[in-house]
Structure formats: C-alpha cells, structure tokens
Amino acid sequence: MSGDDERFIMVNGIRRELTGAQAEGSLLEYLREELDLTGAKNGCGVGACGACTVLVDGQARRACITKMSSALGKEIVTIEGLEGPGGELHPLQQAFIESGAIQCGFCTPGMIMSSLALLGKEKRPSRERIRQAISGNLCRCTGYQQIVDAVELAARRMYPEA
Ligand code: FES
Numbered sequence: 001m002s003g004d005d006e007r008f009i010m011v012n013g014i015r016r017e018l019t020g021a022q023a024e025g026s027l028l029e030y031l032r033e034e035l036d037l038t039g040a041k042n043g044c045g046v047g048a049c050g051a052c053t054v055l056v057d058g059q060a061r062r063a064c065i066t067k068m069s070s071a072l073g074k075e076i077v078t079i080e081g082l083e084g085p086g087g088e089l090h091p092l093q094q095a096f097i098e099s100g101a102i103q104c105g106f107c108t109p110g111m112i113m114s115s116l117a118l119l120g121k122e123k124r125p126s127r128e129r130i131r132q133a134i135s136g137n138l139c140r141c142t143g144y145q146q147i148v149d150a151v152e153l154a155a156r157r158m159y160p161e162a
C-alpha cells in the first residue's frame with residue numbers, strides 16, 4: 001500500500017480521502033476550510049483557549065495544534081457529529097441550553113467536546129472532575145458554574161442507572 005492510500009481520516013463517521021496538501025497543516029484548518037465544519041472555533045490558534053476542541057479517537061484534542069499528519073487514519077468527532085438522526089440535540093447540548101451555560105456561545109462547542117470526552121470515561125464525574133476536564137477551555141461569559149451544572153445534568157440523563 002502506498003502512502004497515498006493511507007491518507008484518510010474519519011470525520012463524524014464519514015471517511016475522507018486526503019490530497020497531499022490536505023494532509024498538511026492543522027486539523028482545525030482542514031475541518032473549517034475544507035469541510036466547512038465551523039463548529040470548532042479558531043479562538044487563539046495556539047492551543048491556549050480550547051475553543052477548537054474535537055475528539056480524536058475519543059480523546060479531547062485542540063484541533064488548532066493537532067497536525068493533520070498525526071490525525072491520519074483516526075476518528076474525529078466534531079460538534080456537528082453530535083446531532084441525532086432526526087436532528088435532535090445531544091443531551092449535553094440540551095443540558096447546556098437548559099442550565100444557562102451558553103451566553104455568547106463561542107466556547108460552547110469546545111466545552112461540550114471536552115465534556116463528552118469526560119463522560120465517555122466517567123458516568124458520574126464529581127464537580128471537581130468536571131472542572132478539571134474543562135480546565136483547558138476558557139469561557140469569558142458564564143463563570144463556569146452553569147457549565148458544570150450542565151455536565152452534571154447531562155450525565156444524569158445519559159446514564160440514569162449510574
Ligand atoms: S483555537 Fe485552539 S486552543 Fe484556542
């Protein structure tokens with residue numbers, strides 16, 4: 001198999017073959033500019049704000065400092081990938097709305113992806129664990145309290161038996 005045959009990534013369940021140029025640069029550039037998936041935000045571009053957070057093989061990663069070369073062959077999930085088959089919101093999205101965890105909304109996609117990575121590992125994280133999980137995500141609006149409330153609410157709904 002040549003190197004070219006291995007140049008693909010999975011994005012929200014769809015296999016994307018990559019040209020040589022697409023396989024260079026950052027994952028955030030590829031998602032936003034090539035796929036028009038603009039949910040992941042370009043806040044700082046240097047790994048400091050978390051607004052660009054996506055899942056890479058289930059782990060929260062900052063797409064602005066993730067090179068495409070390191071994402072080849074991996075499963076990427078963006079906020080757009082959370083929509084249900086009928087267009088319904090993910091429980092985290094619903095909980096963020098209900099808890100007043102969204103003001104300007106700029107940080108929200110990254111916050112939700114970091115929270116989703118946490119809930120993929122822990123069904124009933126403590127408030128402290130939630131705070132740790134979102135510690136790399138900056139929010140200038142909410143003071144974080146409502147965001148932690150939202151993640152707790154989503155956890156209860158996603159894992160009612162936990
Ligand atoms: S845009 Fe990636 S961490 Fe700020």
Ligand code: FES
Pocket residue numbers: 101102103104105106107108138139140141142
């Ligand atoms: S809601 Fe505005 S930055 Fe978080």
